[in-house]
Amino acid sequence: KQEVTQIPAALSVPEGENLVLNCSFTDSAIYNLQWFRQDPGKGLTSLLLIQSSQREQTSGRLNASLDKSSGRSTLYIAASQPGDSATYLCAVCNSGNTPLVFGKGTRLSVIA
Amino acid sequence: GAGVSQSPSNKVTEKGKDVELRCDPISGHTALYWYRQSLGQGLEFLIYFQGNSAPDKSGLPSDRFSAERTGGSVSTLTIQRTQQEDSAVYLCASKTGLLYNEQFFGPGTRLTVL
Numbered sequence: 001k002q003e004v005t006q007i008p009a010a011l012s013v014p015e016g017e018n019l020v021l022n023c024s025f026t027d028s029a030i031y032n033l034q035w036f037r038q039d040p041g042k043g044l045t046s047l048l049l050i051q052s053s054q055r056e057q058t059s060g061r062l063n064a065s066l067d068k069s070s071g072r073s074t075l076y077i078a079a080s081q082p083g084d085s086a087t088y089l090c091a092v093c094n095s096g097n098t099p100l101v102f103g104k105g106t107r108l109s110v111i112a
Numbered sequence: 113g114a115g116v117s118q119s120p121s122n123k124v125t126e127k128g129k130d131v132e133l134r135c136d137p138i139s140g141h142t143a144l145y146w147y148r149q150s151l152g153q154g155l156e157f158l159i160y161f162q163g164n165s166a167p168d169k170s171g172l173p174s175d176r177f178s179a180e181r182t183g184g185s186v187s188t189l190t191i192q193r194t195q196q197e198d199s200a201v202y203l204c205a206s207k208t209g210l211l212y213n214e215q216f217f218g219p220g221t222r223l224t225v226l
Contacts, residue, residue, distance in 0.1 A: 004154075034214055043116075043203060044217040089155070097143045097207065099157035099171070100215060 002027045006090055006103035013080055014111050021075040021106045023090030028071045031096065035064050035075050036089040038105070044089065048075070080110045114138065116218035118204050124224045125194055133189045133221045137206030144187050145207075145215065146179060150200040158202075161187065163209060194225045 003026045013019050023033070032051045036044040048057045048064040050073070056065040063076040077084060087107045091100035117136045125131050137144050146158040157171040161181045172178070176194075181187040191198055201222050205215040 032214075036217075041222075043219040044205075046214050046216065049214040091155075097160075097162050097209065099145050099147070099160050099168075100155075100205075101157075102147075102155040104154040 002030075002092060002094055002101045004090060004092055004101050004103035006088075006106050008106060009104065010107040010109075012109040012111060015080060015082060017080050017110075018076065018078050019080055019108070021077070021088050021090075021108070023073040023075070023103055025071045025073075025092050025101075027094065028068050029094065030068065031093045031098075033064075033066055033073050034091045034093070034100065035062075035073075036091065038087045038089060040086075047088075077108075080108075082110045082112045084108060084110050116204055116206050116216055118202075118218040118221050120221060121219065122222045122224075124226065126226050127196060128193055130190065130192045131194055131223065133191075133202050133223070135187045135189070135204030135206075135218060137185065137187070137204070138216055139185075140208065141206035141216075142184065142209040143207045143215075144181060145205045146187070146189050147203045147205065148200045149203060149220070155203065158189070191223075194223075196225045199223055199225045 007022045035047045050066045061078040087105040089105045091102045119134045142163045144161045147155045149155045159179045160168040176192045179189045201220045203220045204218045207215045
């Protein structure tokens with residue numbers, strides 16, 4: 001059974017810092033991995049999707065990497081801003097259209 | 113373009129009552145998923161529809177939970193005889209039938225059972 005773990009559970013950084021959020025999964029046979037952002041009381045916003053054949057994806061100040069063989073992904077946020085404060089969720093898709101398996105998230109606070 | 117929409121946004125009900133939650137997926141998306149997010153817990157899968165295939169109900173926590181998808185579009189999640197432990201945010205997501213595409217989520221319905 002696939003399990004997804006995110007470390008740390010919470011993180012507080014001063015504005016302007018670069019930071020890394022970690023995600024690990026137990027079954028390396030994944031189709032893709034998706035990073036989401038969730039603001040309090042809101043739904044999920046997709047940030048980046050990495051296919052199993054890819055090593056990384058970039059969008060603006062965000063860079064997500066995938067090391068499938070070791071069961072790890074990282075989300076790198078450059079030059080963090082207070083508006084980046086949210087919970088970041090990592091989720092893996094094991095095959096085709098099957099449901100996502102989520103980690104419990106990392107709650108990020110960027111202090112001005 | 114329109115995203116995934118859900119209604120109601122909030123629902124407060126009394127223990128023992130039935131509730132219906134609605135999801136309108138993105139037009140043309142053939143796959144639809146229901147997830148639940150309980151306080152302090154991660155998102156857990158409930159049920160999944162793909163085209164005309166029989167739904168995958170393996171995530172439903174009890175037989176009080178059921179869902180249907182009419183005409184391959186709108187879906188309704190029904191919880192019968194609600195219990196306090198059913199209180200959670202219920203999220204719906206949809207995606208195209210292509211294998212590698214991402215899931216898009218709705219804003220969720222926050223259910224509170226008193």
